[in-house]
Amino acid sequence: MSKQTLELMNETFTIHSFDPSQPIPSAVYNAPIYFIAKTYDELSIVCPDSIPLDSNESEEGWAAFEVLGPLGFSLTGILSNISGVLAAEKISIFAISTFDTDYVLVKQEAIRKAVSSLRKSGYRVTNI
Numbered sequence: 001m002s003k004q005t006l007e008l009m010n011e012t013f014t015i016h017s018f019d020p021s022q023p024i025p026s027a028v029y030n031a032p033i034y035f036i037a038k039t040y041d042e043l044s045i046v047c048p049d050s051i052p053l054d055s056n057e058s059e060e061g062w063a064a065f066e067v068l069g070p071l072g073f074s075l076t077g078i079l080s081n082i083s084g085v086l087a088a089e090k091i092s093i094f095a096i097s098t099f100d101t102d103y104v105l106v107k108q109e110a111i112r113k114a115v116s117s118l119r120k121s122g123y124r125v126t127n128i
Contacts (some may be wrong), residue, residue, distance in 0.1 A: 004078060006066065006067055006104070008125060011049075016047070018044075018045065020041060028045055032048070061109070062108065063106055066101060066103055069101035079097070083104070091117070
């Protein structure tokens with residue numbers, strides 16, 4: 001399988017944690033991009049740093065790579081391979097998948113090292 005192209009997004013993101021019973025803040029819906037995940041135990045929202053939310057916990061300063069797609073459901077190992085490259089460099093990730101593609105978030109201070117590592121491993125990284 002050939003290596004994918006990853007595009008570094010312009011936004012910097014915050015990952016928020018809420019109680020699962022809390023409503024989704026209306027400000028989220030006005031964001032140009034956001035991700036929402038709800039389980040029996042938590043509600044997580046990822047949105048641009050510029051959207052202030054009153055969450056239980058938050059972690060700001062995440063850059064995001066979009067794995068350019070669409071990626072078919074028959075493709076395997078995409079996140080595993082990317083996360084393996086970054087793990088070898090001790091770079092933590094936060095991964096998000098949608099119907100068409102994957103997003104890999106890394107802390108802003110690790111972005112240069114992440115780009116360099118991904119390129120050395122054969123990935124094309126754009127928009128930097």
